[in-house]
Amino acid sequence: MRFTAALLGLVWVYGVCRSSAQSEVKELKCIVGDAVSLPAAVKKNGLFLKNGSQIARVVRYVPYLTVTGRLQWNSSTGVLSITQLKKEDSGEYVVQNMDKHEVLVSVYQLSVYDPVPRPQVSSRNKMKPNCSVLCSVENGKEVTLSWHREGQTLSHTSSPNFSSPLSLPLEIETNSAPYSCVATNPVSNKTVTVRPEEHCFDPVPRPQVSSRNKMKPNCSVLCSVENGREVTLSWHREGRTLSHTSSPNFSSPLSLPLEIEENSAPYGCMAANPASNETVTVRPEEHCFDPVPRPQMSSRNKMKPSCSVLCSVENGREVTLSWHREGQTLSHTSSPNFSSPLSLPLEIETNSAPYSCVATNPVSNKTVIVRPEEHCFGEKL
Structure with a gap:
């Protein structure tokens, strides 16, 4: 009671x-x-x-x-x-x-x-000078998202709509101090630090291709590019990666050789970083050559003083035929019509030094020596 x-x-x-x-x-x-x-x-x-x-x-x-x-x-x-x-x-x-x-x-x-979640930062544009990122966090009661740098609040946002995350973009200034994206509620906060050098990249340079050996069947090239942060150099063909390389040593360029297969589809040498990529196409027929054939000599007139010969060679890509004497080029010819041989006549001077008929392409040359006494004769008695 x-x-x-x-x-x-x-x-x-x-x-x-x-x-x-x-x-x-x-x-x-x-x-x-x-x-x-x-x-x-x-x-x-x-x-x-x-x-x-x-x-x-x-x-x-x-x-x-x-x-x-x-x-x-x-x-x-x-x-x-x-x-x-x-x-x-x-x-x-x-x-x-x-x-x-x-x-x-x-x-x-x-x-x-609830404890405020950790914000997530994603890249919107990684290429300088317009590099930008987006900071996002799951929204909740009294959650605020803000960007800071060196103690200064740059921007902030909040929303009563909890069904969508909070997001806040940031345009990153070149060579800036680190930024902080901070998510807060009345009982907790989480911060993500954004360093410009980790999110912003210069455009990758265009790779350069040089020939190592132009002669078939061992034709090869070398692809090179100025190295930089997260730069990768790779060879591709028909959608397949054949080889790739990268290096933390930025003082030396990246280089990657390629052995070119005969009659192959085109190759692509690609330089890439997280912000951009540049590709150079390598067509085997533009870099690889058969050895030039040996030119053939035939007489047009063997009788002095109008003795003449004709030098001929099977035509091909970038083949040139020329006459030389004592280091001087006397005449030359070339033609984009590969269906007919190249031919070049020569009027032989009496008592002249030897002549040379030279066939060349970018990987080889062949020479035939013409001595006047072997091709020109006096009038028959």
């Missing part, structure tokens, strides 16, 4: 205080999984309420908890704690202390938040 009367007395006091108490609301903001203590103490008699419903009471130093496990009352301090906080624990908490003749009322607004 005494216990019941005491309990009824507490309920009656609660009813009076709730309707008349004027108490400042104090905010408590906590993170999910943590614990919180309601600062106002009740050691002898009092009530603890959440959103108007009783969650605990103390009667003559004895606690009565409506939820065991997560509600803990400290008999020494009189403080009620809630452990393993959940977002559902958010609400208005009232502590009524009836230890003395007067009723002391304390009101707390508890807000429980």
Whole structure:
């Protein structure tokens, strides 16, 4: 009977205080999984309420908890704690202390938040000078996303629409100090640091191709490019990567050789970095040559003083036929019509030094010596 009367007395006091108490609301903001203590103490008699419903009471130093496990009352301090906080624990908490003749009322607004997620940074454009990134984070209650540099806030955003993430773009300045993308809510913050040199790249240079050996069947070329951060050089053919190389040593160019197969499809030498790529196409027929044939000599007129010969050679790509004497080029010819041989006549001077008929292409040359005394004769007696 005494216990019941005491309990009824507490309920009656609660009813009076709730309707008349004027108490400042104090905010408590906590993170999910943590614990919180309601600062106002009740050691002898009092009530603890959440959103108007009783969650605990103390009667003559004895606690009565409506939820065991997560509600803990400290008999020494009189403080009620809630452990393993959940977002559902958010609400208005009232502590009524009836230890003395007067009723002391304390009101707390508890807000429980998830820890703010770590923001993610993705590249929008990696090429200087218009390099830019996008910082994004899952949105939530009172989440703000902002960009900072050297202690200065550059931009920020928030939204009441939790169905879409928060996103904030940034145009990166060349040679800038690092930037920070910060996601915050009232109980936590997460930061991602963005260093311009990790996100912004110069355009990759165009690779250069030079011949190592132009003669079939061992034709080969060398592809080279100025090296730089995350630059890769590779050979491709018909969508397949044949070889590739990269190096952390930026003081030397990247180089990659290629043995060209006869009658192959075109090759591509590609230089690439995360912002751009450049490709040079290598067609075997433009870099590889058959050895030039040996020219053939035939007499047109063997009789002095109008002795003449004709030098001929099978025509081909970049084949030139020429007459020389004592280091001087006397005549030369070439033709894009590969269906007919090249021919070049020569009027032989009496008592001349030897002549040379030379057939050349970019990989070889062949020479035939013509001595006047072997081709020209005096008038028959």
